[in-house]
Amino acid sequence: MTPIRFAAAALAVLSLLALAYLWLAGGQGTLVRATVLPEPRPVSRAALVDMHGQPFDIGQVAGEWQLLFFGFANCPDICPITLQQLATARRRLAEAGAAPLPGILFISVDPARDTPAVLADYAGRFGEDVIGATGEPDALRELAGSLGVFFEAADDGSDSYEVSHSAAVLLINPDGELHAVFSAPQDVDALVNDLAILTGA
Amino acid sequence: MMRPRLALFLASLALSAACAERTPDVIDAYGYLPLVDDGPAVAYFMLRNPTARRLEVSAIACPPFARVELHETRLEDGVSRMRRLGSPAIEPGGKLELRPGGTHLMLMQAPSPIEAGAACSLAVRLADGSVLATSVKLSERGTGGPGS
Numbered sequence: 001m002t003p004i005r006f007a008a009a010a011l012a013v014l015s016l017l018a019l020a021y022l023w024l025a026g027g028q029g030t031l032v033r034a035t036v037l038p039e040p041r042p043v044s045r046a047a048l049v050d051m052h053g054q055p056f057d058i059g060q061v062a063g064e065w066q067l068l069f070f071g072f073a074n075c076p077d078i079c080p081i082t083l084q085q086l087a088t089a090r091r092r093l094a095e096a097g098a099a100p101l102p103g104i105l106f107i108s109v110d111p112a113r114d115t116p117a118v119l120a121d122y123a124g125r126f127g128e129d130v131i132g133a134t135g136e137p138d139a140l141r142e143l144a145g146s147l148g149v150f151f152e153a154a155d156d157g158s159d160s161y162e163v164s165h166s167a168a169v170l171l172i173n174p175d176g177e178l179h180a181v182f183s184a185p186q187d188v189d190a191l192v193n194d195l196a197i198l199t200g201a
Numbered sequence: 202m203m204r205p206r207l208a209l210f211l212a213s214l215a216l217s218a219a220c221a222e223r224t225p226d227v228i229d230a231y232g233y234l235p236l237v238d239d240g241p242a243v244a245y246f247m248l249r250n251p252t253a254r255r256l257e258v259s260a261i262a263c264p265p266f267a268r269v270e271l272h273e274t275r276l277e278d279g280v281s282r283m284r285r286l287g288s289p290a291i292e293p294g295g296k297l298e299l300r301p302g303g304t305h306l307m308l309m310q311a312p313s314p315i316e317a318g319a320a321c322s323l324a325v326r327l328a329d330g331s332v333l334a335t336s337v338k339l340s341e342r343g344t345g346g347p348g349s
Contacts, residue, residue, distance in 0.1 A: 073236060073237045073240065074237065074240045074241060076233075076235075076240070076241045076242070076243040076272075076305065076307055077243060077272075077274045077283075077301060077302060077305050078274050078281045078302060080233070080236055080342050081301050081302055084342060118237050118238075121237060121238075122236055122237055125236055125341075125342060126342075150279075150280050160241070160309060162282075162283045164280055164281065164282045164283075165280065165281055166279055166280055166281070167276060167279060167280065167281040168279055183279060184276055184279060184281065185276065185302055
């Protein structure tokens with residue numbers, strides 16, 4: 001074999017190997033933001049109430065991927081921004097033909113102000129499929145504790161008090177376990193990329 | 202040779218331009234309506250200080266909202282916390298930038314519900330007594346606006 005023919009054959013083999021690699025890697029991509037837990041973590045089935053006033057726990061949405069975010073409806077900045085980003089990411093996945101789509105679950109840590117009626121109005125502003133829920137403080141603490149989420153209401157005596165809370169978005173797998181965490185601040189492109197990979201959409 | 206009147210006119214134009222460049226202003230103001238009844242609306246803007254002196258915000262009003270507060274959202278170890286800002290200072294050549302996820306203006310206690318597309322009248326009073334005013338159009342979340 002002449003050197004030229006050898007080089008051409010080698011190049012052809014390398015090209016085939018590269019194509020095979022790209023084919024195998026295609027659709028898997030690389031996570032850019034999500035932190036995947038080494039082992040999915042069980043999540044509390046603490047008894048909450050949903051935005052229709054019905055009993056609710058995380059187990060009720062098992063069978064689907066869920067994006068979980070803790071916040072409060074009087075939060076003017078980070079909560080609506082994050083929910084809007086989640087809704088946008090979900091819409092972009094839908095437009096790309098992704099299936100199944102993750103649900104969006106908003107847990108209010110301000111049950112004193114966020115009644116089911118308030119939650120229904122609030123959650124509905126981010127999409128028909130967004131679920132709002134809240135609960136008694138003990139139940140909220142149990143759920144949050146199982147997810148490593150922090151929240152604390154400022155006791156300033158006013159009716160416009162603030163609530164500090166973890167700003168991460170949590171991905172719950174169809175078995176109702178904590179699967180991955182998106183640390184704040186969120187980025188829609190990263191959410192779309194990582195959710196497509198993690199949910200196999 | 203340039204006529205004296207023309208020279209005087211051009212000099213006054215140059216002087217006006219120089220003065221105009223050195224005036225603080227408020228630009229890019231926009232806001233969002235409350236998401237719940239009696240909840241806070243929010244507004245964002247940028248205050249530019251092209252002057253050679255340090256400016257200090259002494260008060261902010263935005264009628265028809267009766268109560269207006271400047272807040273800052275901070276992420277501390279993954280936890281979102283808000284704190285009220287008192288009288289922020291803007292250094293010479295600096296700016297005070299309000300943007301989603303950061304410093305923002307909370308607008309509360311409107312006398313009646315505000316329709317989408319309505320505006321409030323932002324007036325930022327500085328410690329030297331001057332007032333920077335502009336109109337802030339309030340949109341619904343998700344319907345446009347630079348921060349949506």
